[in-house]
Amino acid sequence: MNTDDDVVTLSDANFNVIDNFKYTAKMHFPLLVTTKGVSLERIDFNRPTNDKTNWNSAAEAVGFATPAYRNSQYLQADGGSGVTIPNPLFSPDNDGYNDVLNISYKLDEPGKAANVYIYDSKGRQVRHLIRNEQLAQDGTLSWNGINDDNEKAPIGIYVVYVELFNLSGKVNKYKLSCTLAGKL
Numbered sequence: 001m002n003t004d005d006d007v008v009t010l011s012d013a014n015f016n017v018i019d020n021f022k023y024t025a026k027m028h029f030p031l032l033v034t035t036k037g038v039s040l041e042r043i044d045f046n047r048p049t050n051d052k053t054n055w056n057s058a059a060e061a062v063g064f065a066t067p068a069y070r071n072s073q074y075l076q077a078d079g080g081s082g083v084t085i086p087n088p089l090f091s092p093d094n095d096g097y098n099d100v101l102n103i104s105y106k107l108d109e110p111g112k113a114a115n116v117y118i119y120d121s122k123g124r125q126v127r128h129l130i131r132n133e134q135l136a137q138d139g140t141l142s143w144n145g146i147n148d149d150n151e152k153a154p155i156g157i158y159v160v161y162v163e164l165f166n167l168s169g170k171v172n173k174y175k176l177s178c179t180l181a182g183k184l
Contacts, residue, residue, distance in 0.1 A: 003036065005022070005025060008023070030144075031152050038058060041057070042074075043073050043142055044140060056142075058071070058073065059096030073099055082105070083174040085160065086104055088178040100145075104139075105162070105164070106137070111167065112134070113165055114163060117160075117162075119158060127153070158180060
């Protein structure tokens, strides 16, 4: 497969498409020096295939690939109601353990869209994760700890601010906290 970008299609013997995925090298963990030989892994198989926040580079600790084993980045969402962060402590160091922050949601009605912002402890926006994106009835979004300048955000406490809105103007707002951890 092409390492820059390509399309992977899974079909049955009758050529009925089971799944289709278009990937790009930009989906890899941005702080890797090279992505040559690094597998792109799906975080949660229950989330949509083409959800760009559902992919991350395989962990260095497993040799950047896990053929025939569970993905090193696998982390299933817990499916609570509203908007939750099942595990608010994460360390985006690509070691295969809590490398991404998962933001789970369950909507009370279809047709809602979202904006998701990440703020540091001083109230400065560090990442605009999702922009006016239509959401499924329930799902999970992931933050890999990278800010809008494509740099790793510093260790610290962050606020995840989620706006859910529908076309009639109803807005639900959620403020959740998380901690980006790392080695000192």
